[in-house]
Amino acid sequence: MDIFVNIVFLLVSIVVVLWGADKFTDGAASMARRWNVSEMIIGLTVVAMGTSMPEFVVSFFSALKGSGDMSVGNVVGSNIFNSLVIVGVSTLFMSMTLTKKLLTRDVLFVVFSSLILVALSIDGSINLLDAVVLLTCFGMYMVYSFNSAKNEAKEEDSTNVVTYGWGKTLLFLILGIGCLIGGGQLLTTSASALATRCGISERVIGLTILAAGTSLPELATSVVAARKGSNGLALGNVIGSNLFNIFLILGACAAITPLEIKGIGNIDFLALVLSSVLLFVFGGTDRRITKVEGLVMVTIYIVYITALVLGWSF
Numbered sequence: 001m002d003i004f005v006n007i008v009f010l011l012v013s014i015v016v017v018l019w020g021a022d023k024f025t026d027g028a029a030s031m032a033r034r035w036n037v038s039e040m041i042i043g044l045t046v047v048a049m050g051t052s053m054p055e056f057v058v059s060f061f062s063a064l065k066g067s068g069d070m071s072v073g074n075v076v077g078s079n080i081f082n083s084l085v086i087v088g089v090s091t092l093f094m095s096m097t098l099t100k101k102l103l104t105r106d107v108l109f110v111v112f113s114s115l116i117l118v119a120l121s122i123d124g125s126i127n128l129l130d131a132v133v134l135l136t137c138f139g140m141y142m143v144y145s146f147n148s149a150k151n152e153a154k155e156e157d158s159t160n161v162v163t164y165g166w167g168k169t170l171l172f173l174i175l176g177i178g179c180l181i182g183g184g185q186l187l188t189t190s191a192s193a194l195a196t197r198c199g200i201s202e203r204v205i206g207l208t209i210l211a212a213g214t215s216l217p218e219l220a221t222s223v224v225a226a227r228k229g230s231n232g233l234a235l236g237n238v239i240g241s242n243l244f245n246i247f248l249i250l251g252a253c254a255a256i257t258p259l260e261i262k263g264i265g266n267i268d269f270l271a272l273v274l275s276s277v278l279l280f281v282f283g284g285t286d287r288r289i290t291k292v293e294g295l296v297m298v299t300i301y302i303v304y305i306t307a308l309v310l311g312w313s314f
Contacts, residue, residue, distance in 0.1 A: 002193070002197070003197060006190040006193045006197075007190075009186055009189070009190035010190040012186070013183045013186035013190060014183070015183075016179045016182065016183035016186070017179065017180055017183035017216055017217065017220045018220055018224070019179055020175070020176045020177070020178065020179025020180040020183060020217075020220070021176065021179075021180060021217070021220030021221045021223070021224045022176075022224050023172045023175050023176040023179070024047070024050065024051075024172065024173060024175075024176025024177055024179075024180060024221055025047075025176070025221055025224050025225045025228065025230065025233060026164070026172050026176075027164075027168075027169050027170070027171070027172030027173035027176055028042050028043070028046060028047045028173065028233055029042070029225075029228075029230055029233060030163050030164045030168075030169040030172070031046065031169055031173070032232075032233075033163040034163060034166065034169065038232055040099070040102060040232035040233075040235070040236040041145065041146075041232075041236070042232075042233065042236070043225075043232055043233040043234070043235065043236020043237045043239075043240060044106060044145055044236040044237075044239060044240035044243075045142070045145060045146075045240060046173075047221060047233060047236065047237045047240065048236065048237055048239070048240025048241045048243070048244050049240070049244055050173070050176075050177040050180070050217070051177075051180060051217035051218045051221050051237060051241055052218075052240075052241045052244040052245055052248075052249065053177070053180075053181050053217075054180075054181055054185060054213070054214035054215075054216075054217060055074055055075060055078050055214045055215070055241075055244075055245050055249055056248075056249050056252075057181075057185075058070070058071075058074050058214055059071040059072075059074050059075060059249050059250070059253050060249075060252070060253055060256075062074065062253075063253035063254075063256055063257050063259060064256065064257070066257065066260075068125065068126070068257075068258070068259035068260040068261055068262075069260070069261060069262055069263040069264060071250065071253050071259050072121070072126065072250065072259055072261050072264055073211070073263065073264055073268070074211055074214060075245045075246060075249060075250055076117075076211075076264060076268050076269070076272050077208065077211025077212075077268075078211045078212075078214055078215045078218075078241075078245055079114070079241075079242045079245055079246065079272055079275065079276075080211070080268075080271050080272055080275045080301065080304065081211055081212050081215045081219075081301070082215055082218055082238045082241055082242050083110075083238065083242065083275035083276055083278070083279050083297070084275050084278070084297040084298060084300055084301035084304075085212075085215075085219065085297070085298055085301050086215065086218055086219045086222050086223075086238050087222075087235070087238055087279065087289060087294060087297060088294035088295065088296075088297035088298035088301070089219070089222075089223055089294070089298065090222045090223055090225075090226040090234050090235075090238075090294070091226075091289055091290060091291045091293065091294030091295075092291060092294065093223065093226040093227045094226050094227075094229065094231060094234075095288045095289060095290050095291065096226075096231060096234065096235050096283070096288060096289040096294075097231050097235075097287065097288045098235065098283040098287045098288060098289070099287070100287065102235070102236075102239075102283075103280070103283050103284060103287060105144075106145075106236075106239045106240075106243075107239060107276075107279055107280045107283055108280060109141060109243060110239055110242050110243060110276045110279060110280075111273075111276045111277055111279075111280055113137070113242065113243055113246040113247060113276075114246070114272050114273045114275075114276040115273060116133070116134075116137070116246075117246050117250070117269075117272070118269045118272070118273060120133065120134070121261050121264070121269070124260065124261055124262070125258050125259060125260050125261055126250060126254040126258065126259040126261070127254065127258045128254065128255060128258065130254055131250075131251045131252075131253075131254035131255040132251075132255075133251075134246065134247045134248075134250055134251030134254065135247065135248070135251035135252070135255065137247050138243070138244075138247030138248045138251060141243060141247065177217075180216075180217035180220065180221070181217065183216070185213075208305055208308060208309075215241075218237055218238060218241050221233070221234075221237050222234040222235075222237050222238055225237065239279075242276070267304075267307060267308075267312065271304045274300070275297075275300075275301075278296075278297060278300070282296075282297070
């Protein structure tokens, strides 16, 4: 009976998340038009912050409970999923086009954020001083992004975006993010319960199902945005979410309590850095990520998950 109930919850959560992603994307694209800034900037900031809320909730309460591994593991796993799976799947609907500024500023910042997290984690924990470094980097990035938004044109925006009134725009944003967060949490809970019943270990659940579950809002938002031709929202959402996860979420959690890292292995940090580097390398070829490159990214993620399940390490 429990299995049946969890399957029903799983299916309902998927419907809720997909509907929320559709409305949230419409609201975010409309906001970009009304603020007269590019969809990319909206994706890097407003959308990224909204879709990163599940990661923040999980990592925040894990930190309060003293589970540093859960906080860091959730972020590391989510960023790997974002860079490899979300971008890879989105390319099935349209090639991801990157402007020169996006590649040399934002994507490089994603690579930098991955490297700095690895560097700060070498001593086995992320302490208060590390938190100051992460939050300072986040503040610098946000100031730079908003200053750029003032002068950034909308040439990369899709032409089929409907502009709604402010009331409808905000309603879509609120309803959308509510469904994304609520549906994502329901999906994660039901999927974890099913996995436990099937005998899958908690470590594998945390690094795979939990990470993928909290990234579901990003996946749904980016795929729906790509399907609607909103390239800026689809790619900006991934890049922005990765930066929010490392700089803001881990920074805020470490400011509350030191995050002891014991279960995150070298293979996890390697996958994190590799995923961000691939985003830069593939994006640097003709400044677009093609369907073939997207399939390569998804394949690498499958290899990584296989390594986790089989217990490979070095």
